[in-house]
Structure formats: structure tokens, C-alpha cells
Amino acid sequence: MWYATTMKEEHKRSALNRLKTVRGHLDGVIGMVEDERYCPDIMKQVSALQGSLEKVNRVLLQNHVETCVLDAVEAGRSEQVVDELMETLRYAPGVTGSDAAQHDHESHQKEHQHS
Numbered sequence: 001m002w003y004a005t006t007m008k009e010e011h012k013r014s015a016l017n018r019l020k021t022v023r024g025h026l027d028g029v030i031g032m033v034e035d036e037r038y039c040p041d042i043m044k045q046v047s048a049l050q051g052s053l054e055k056v057n058r059v060l061l062q063n064h065v066e067t068c069v070l071d072a073v074e075a076g077r078s079e080q081v082v083d084e085l086m087e088t089l090r091y092a093p094g095v096t097g098s099d100a101a102q103h104d105h106e107s108h109q110k111e112h113q114h115s
């Protein structure tokens with residue numbers, strides 16, 4: 001079963017743009033393997049793809065906190081949502097790692113003007 005989530009327009013656009021870029025990039029990497037390009041060159045591209053996908057998860061996590069989590073807290077379901085959030089963080093190790101510092105702070109600040 002799945003639950004629907006409310007996606008803020010900017011997060012939805014950002015996630016879709018990033019995923020579609022990954023799709024194009026992935027086709028390129030498939031081509032590199034088919035052409036039997038130099039292994040480290042392919043690995044570099046795979047690593048870049050992983051980084052791009054982690055950014056997608058960061059966008060999704062931010063959306064989740066700004067929508068579902070806040071709503072749940074307001075509805076008095078804080079305990080339940082904290083447990084779920086801790087579970088959710090497992091899907092986004094990049095958020096808590098050193099990589100998180102590289103997060104784009106400009107878009108961050110813009111997104112926080114909503115309150």
C-alpha cells in the first residue's frame with residue numbers, strides 16, 4: 001500500500017528535473033559500457049549518478065518535513081512522525097553526511113519564506 005504526499009510545486013519540479021537529468025545521464029553511461037570505454041571513466045559517471053540521486057532524496061526529504069511532518073505535528077501525532085522520520089533518514093544517508101553541507105543554500109532560503 002502507498003500513501004499520497006503533498007508535494008510543494010518547487011520541490012516537485014526540482015525532483016522531476018533532477019530525475020530526468022539522471023535518466024539522460026544514465027543512457028550515456030549505458031552507451032559507455034556498450035562501447036567498452038575505460039572502466040574508471042564509467043565508474044566516475046556512475047558515482048556522479050549516485051550523487052545526483054542522493055540530491056533527489058534530499059529534495060524529497062525536505063518536502064516531506066515541510067508538508068507531511070509539519071501536518072502530523074499539528075495534528076498531535078508527533079511521536080508517530082518522529083519514529084517514521086528516523087526510519088526515513090535511512091534512505092538519505094547523504095543528508096546527515098559531510099555531503100549535506102554542499103546543499104544549495106540559496107534555494108533553501110527561498111523555500112523557507114513561505115511561513
Ligand SMILES: [Cu+2]
Binds near residue numbers: 005063065068069
Ligand atoms: Cu511526505
